[in-house]
Amino acid sequence: MHTPPTPPPRRPDAGLRSGSTPPGPNKIRETRPAATPPAPSAQQIADMTATARQLAGAHQEQNPKNLRYIASTRQATLAATTPSRPVGDASVYVIQMEGDFQRHVRHAKEPLRGTSMLILIDAETGQVTDWSISAQPFDLRELGQTVPL
Structure with missing residues (x-):
């Protein structure tokens, strides 16, 4: 009786970023543009x-100021x-x-500093997908009207 050879172990997609997981066998990566989410609940x-x-x-930064949000899509925001x-x-x-934000980076003598922080939160899961610290606030007018938090 002949037994077929064991297939090689499945390796993660080489294009995945660190910390990402490949989609399951029945999951297809979403490539269509997302829609702007509805206004958030209380x-x-x-x-x-x-x-x-x-x-x-x-x-x-223990007391950030001028907290505001806007509903958008990840691609539009990152663009x-x-x-x-x-x-x-x-x-x-x-x-x-806005505030006085600092991030200590390994192998850097001085921390990264900025006066603005941008955070992207997935509207479906509530998870943070991206964040950044910058010297100036971003002009988000092309995404729509910001709303105070």
């Missing part, structure tokens, strides 16, 4: 505010703020706030 607003304050505190273009898209709430 609970989502409370959760977004708590997340923003927690990230600010983790970056040495307006960075050269990054991730695969796929998602409906997100974009939070921008």
Whole structure:
């Protein structure tokens, strides 16, 4: 009786970023543009505010100011703020706030500093997908009207 050879172990897609997981066998990566999410519920607003304050505190700012959000998509937001273009898209709430943020980076003598923090939160899961610290607030007018948190 002949037994077929054992297939090689499945390796993660070489194009995945560190910390990413490949989609399951029945999952197809979303490549269609996402839609702007609806206005968040009161609970989502409370959760977004708590997340923003927690990230600010983790970056040495205990009293962030001018917290505001806008409903958008991840691709549209990143196109307006960075050269990054991730695969796929998602409906997100974009939070921008001001303060004195610091991030200590391994192998750097001085911490990275900025006066603006941008956070993207997946509208469906409530998870932070991206965040950044910058010297100036981003002009988000092309994404729509910001709303205070």
